Amino acid sequence: MSVEWIEQVLQLTVQMGTVYLLASLGEIYAERSGVLNLGLEGTMIMGAATSFIFSLAYGHFAAIIMSIIVGALMGFILSILVVDMKLNQVIVGLALTMLGIGLSGFITFPEIRKNLLLRLNPYLPQEILATQQSEKLPEIPIPLLSDIPILGKMFFSHNILVYFSLIASLIMWFILFKTSIGLTIRSVGENPSMADSLGVNVYLVRRVTVILSGAFASLAGAYFFIGFHPFWREEVTAGRGFIALALVILATWNPLRAILGAYLFGGVETFQYRLQLFGLGAQSPYFLAMLPYIVTIITLIIISTESIKKRLGAPASLGIPYSREE
């Protein structure tokens, strides 16, 4: 194992982990305010699909912006169902995931994709209309810093979204724990009736955090596609949204700890692929296929068991709709 090999593994670890980090950041905010967004996977794959189409039609910048808008829209839909109509968050979340997987599956059909692209941009050349891949986001190595052995590759030779995820983690940690906005969000997730009695608009806070979680999940999907693995196939995100959900719990709802957790998950996955190259260990597709169900069950256990909630430090009102009693 050469230094180069190690550098490569570490770089991939961070790149892989960024998918989980981005998705978990928004989810941390939603759960801190008391709403579980189980639609993460569906939103993520919608983000991937949106970024695929728009990067072909108009390029990377449009792809990123549009995927954020699509994700925010899915968050908005979820917020109407679970915040205003107070439906069961688990059921609605899973439904949203199925919706996302189903809807994004359409663009797998070449004809549909071609029509869609032509409608967005009638002047696209034939080879773009037929392709299944898009151009990868360019890497922007940071001068000097990227020359540091090992660390340079690991942290300073990435595309823009990787840098963004790290900066966003820091900012979101600061907002959550040091500002009055963060205090409001955390209080709404702990005891909405108390927040309400002090004049906080519980519904508005929850709506904003859920929209945020949608936007981040979708951005994670876009990053996964155009920034990491730009080859389209159906269910391209393969349950990674559920891994992000598990990461939120592992990070105990803390954006800074989410960085460590994300790179841990990313590292495990990268290592697994690398070992395969040496013919060691077999990556089992069944494990990934099983993940959504396991993560859902674990999440359910956590939000419905008072003592586990307390021990993990989960927001006390996680998963419980708020309505003012009269």
Place this chain on the structure above:
Amino acid sequence: MEELVSLRGIVKRFPGVVANDNVDFSLRKGEIHALLGENGAGKTTLMNILYGLYRPDSGEIFIEGRRVKIESPRDAIKLGIGMVHQNFKLIPSHTVLENIILGLKEVGLIINYKAIGEKIKQLAESYGWRINPSAYVWQLTAGEKQQVELLKLLYRDAKILILDEPTSVLTPQECKILFQALRRMANEGKGVIFITHKLDEVFAISDRVTVMRRGKVVFLKETSKTNMSELAQYMVGRPVIFTIEKKEVQPSEEVMVIKNLKAFNDKGVLALKGVNLTVMKNEIVGIIGVTGNGQQELVEVISGLRKATEGSILIDGVNIVNNSPEKIIKLGVAFIPPEPLKYGIIPNLTIADNLFMKAYRYKPYSNGVLINWKTIYEKSEELVKAFQIVSPSLSAQARSLSGGNLQRLILARELSGLIGERIPRLIVAAYPTKGLDIGATEFVHKTLIEYSRRGSGILIVSEDVEEALMVCDRVAVMHDGKIVSVFKPGELDIEKIGLMMAGVEIAST
């Protein structure tokens, strides 16, 4: 004197009841005004209207002479109104400071923990409280939590303070500290509304008193110009006897002996840390203590609902620890649970169903397969009369009964000896009068005393010290999972009992 609050002709209807029927109420600057009434008299509803949680169906609200509309707590806070609810609205996993500043615009975006903490500390000290702003709320005692609630209001410069039954979770010492602070606030020109159903508190703290009964104001006077029996009469609607006659009977044999009992609570923390207690035949033993010191766990272990890890409970010599409730019931143990509507009955089943919830499996009410409804209804008829249950019909849903009647129903089921036609050997009553009006409370007390004189051993868990001293033959103080003292009423003064409840003083007996 300047009027801070004036409520005129407030009407609020809920489905089936008029909670406030044309109510007038006023609060002056610098006064402590007690709002007295039984549970369900409409006190809390009236204050929730003032605090913007409910909207009145008709009536006017004036604050400092100006007519206002209060649509939400936010409006109320802007008008300088603050309310401490009966159940604290605090977030245990947040710090004192974070609880206090939530929702405040003046804090700005980035919270200056140091400066705000200093301000809170000074504010607390000016009322003689010692509160660490960066302590987590779960670390605080009930009394301190209440101080945080008050600080929340004071920090917002509230000049109208509403306290809903603030002493129900406090020890006598903590009450004293609270009363001193409230008096200070009144002297500073604030107005305090003190909701209570305890007469002695009215005289301990208030300047004026308004009595409510069945949604109406029936009495208003300066506190110094009235007396206890007059207030009680207006509150209940008839004269009340404050002492209970108890025939002296010599306790003869041991009914229940608890030895070194240990058990965990739901959070997996040791809640019973070696309880020792004996209940004799013909004797009422009361357990008092601040809620959450293991009382609930003890009752659950005795009734078979919770596993004990160590120790024994002998009932007539039989160890019942970790036995099923059915086995324990068959030994003659009756159980009166707290909060009848929640734990004592099935609200959607009929009154007759609920009366025979325990006995329906046994002869003569069932032949093992079919239920003998005729016998059940005949016997129900009898029980309803004997226990004075006021109900529309035996086949009405139990949820239609008032709190007092629900408790009567439970007493009838538990005590009438439906199984085996005998009186219970042991009666375990957990908070049997909590939330009941004076009439029903009286009935519960009388019934329990009667059964003890007829031969039952009785264990009562209560959070009302005066009740325990009045009804019980012996009183045990529970603190931190242990019985710290056992004494007879009259042996210790209330001051000392309070200290023992707070865990400050361990009795030398």
